[in-house]
Amino acid sequence: MAKLEEMQEPMRSHLANLPCPTFGTSPWVSGPPLAQRRVAIISTAGIHRRRDRPFEGMAGDYRVIPKESTAKDLVMTHLSTNFDRTGFQQDWNVVFPLDRLRELASNGSIGSVADYHYSFMGAADPAEMEDAARRLAGLLKGDRVDAVLLVPV
Amino acid sequence: MGALAHYLEAEGVPTTQISLIREHTETIKPPRALWVPFELGRPLGLPDEPAFQRRVLLAALDLFDLPDGPVLVDFPEDIPEQAAGAGDSLDHMACPVNFPSSFKEKSDIERLLSAFRSEVAELRSWYDLGLDKRGYSSVAYFKPDAAGKLLSDFILGEPLELPSDISSPAAALRFAAQDLKAFYFESVMSRPDLTLPTDEAFNHWFWQKTAASNVLRLIKETCLASDDEQLRMTGGMLLVPLDQA
Structure with a gap:
């Protein structure tokens, strides 16, 4: 369970004491109904294409995952040992639901699936990810994305 | 995760997210978040359960149709008890x-x-x-x-x-x-x-x-x-x- 109060020590304190940023503003961007939106996934699971460079440090960098990717194309090099990886090893959709997203596009629940999706290594300091995230915004707009689904691990 | 949502939304890109640690999301206050009661490493809940995964995914995406925020919504389902004794x-x-x-x-x-x-x-x-x-x-x-x-x-x-x-x-x-x-x-x-x-x-x-x-x-x-x-x-x-x- 990912309920802090149900976790065992020392994991509970480790997570409870992680610093979280706060912001003075609450940006909110409106858009068309879900059925018309173009959706991209951004994962923080440290996944990437098999031949792409692994996540070796905490630099806040990202990797690109094209929409044609399948389970066999992706590997995970997240730093942490403190989360389950057997789910991903059985079925990538439990971490990176690209197959599910394709189904939602096929049945009209969403407008379309973006051409490119992205992955960070979530143990990095969020401040280290800021520049990359702001640059990603331009790439997402270029891909006509108007709905980003962020998926942690 | 919540910080990424903040940065992207500030740049004009609408976001929604899955949250695994509710307390973190309550602090960061990203625009749209669905808290799920699943264990770390399984944000969509269960492997090889497409219908379950689809419900989680849609619950997160449906937040785009809300008029304003920030919003933090709880996913109403927990995962079923898995077979005991396999260990x-x-x-x-x-x-x-x-x-x-x-x-x-x-x-x-x-x-x-x-x-x-x-x-x-x-x-x-x-x-x-x-x-x-x-x-x-x-x-x-x-x-x-x-x-x-x-x-x-x-x-x-x-x-x-x-x-x-x-x-x-x-x-x-x-x-x-x-x-x-x-x-x-x-x-x-x-x-x-x-x-x-x-x-x-x-x-x-x-x-x-x-x-x-x-x-x-x-x-x-x-x-x-x-x-x-x-x-x-x-x-x-x-x-x-x-x-x-």
């Missing part, structure tokens, strides 16, 4: 060797590495069969024999042979350890005498019953005693989970 069925796979609590004697280390090699060899055929059947593996950089060799070489103080795209011994040890665990799990997945274990049962077996876990704990101790800062960090945080240390 017991794994125990007979472990090598029947009792290892000492520390490996100070050379003979103890040799006995451990011998048991480790035997364990890897026995699991290898099931891994290979699974690989043939699925057509892929989540093993990323170190095939089983290569992972075993790198980890054994480090323990023995031998020079390490690093793949060209991995820059440091610390990173190589971490990737080899993760690949070794993936290899063990995929071997278990393929065996005809086992039901697929829960992650909790698999982790219990791996960390409490296998020679491999003793190898990783010995590497952890060796890293912690190193002069190399990266190795000390790897030994301290990145080889053995906090709940198995």
Whole structure:
């Protein structure tokens, strides 16, 4: 369970004491109904294409995952040992639901699936990810994305 | 995760997210978030359950149709109880060797590495069969024999042979350890005498019953005693989970 109060020590304190940023503003961007939106996934699971460079440090960098990717194309090099990886090893959709997203596009629940999706290594300091995230915004707009689904691990 | 949402939304890109730690999301206040009561590593809840995953996905995406925010909504379903007892069925796979609590004697280390090699060899055929059947593996950089060799070489103080795209011994040890665990799990997945274990049962077996876990704990101790800062960090945080240390 990912309920802090149900976790065992020392994991509970480790997570409870992680610093979280706060912001003075609450940006909110409106858009068309879900059925018309173009959706991209951004994962923080440290996944990437098999031949792409692994996540070796905490630099806040990202990797690109094209929409044609399948389970066999992706590997995970997240730093942490403190989360389950057997789910991903059985079925990538439990971490990176690209197959599910394709189904939602096929049945009209969403407008379309973006051409490119992205992955960070979530143990990095969020401040280290800021520049990359702001640059990603331009790439997402270029891909006509108007709905980003962020998926942690 | 919430910070990424804030940065993107501030740049004009609408976001929604899944939240695994509600307390973190309450602090960061991203524009749209769906908290799910699942364990870390499984944000969509259950592997090989497309209908369940689809409900989670749609619940997160439906937040786009709300008029204003920030919003933090709880997903109403928990995962069903998984079959109990699967962990017991794994125990007979472990090598029947009792290892000492520390490996100070050379003979103890040799006995451990011998048991480790035997364990890897026995699991290898099931891994290979699974690989043939699925057509892929989540093993990323170190095939089983290569992972075993790198980890054994480090323990023995031998020079390490690093793949060209991995820059440091610390990173190589971490990737080899993760690949070794993936290899063990995929071997278990393929065996005809086992039901697929829960992650909790698999982790219990791996960390409490296998020679491999003793190898990783010995590497952890060796890293912690190193002069190399990266190795000390790897030994301290990145080889053995906090709940198995």
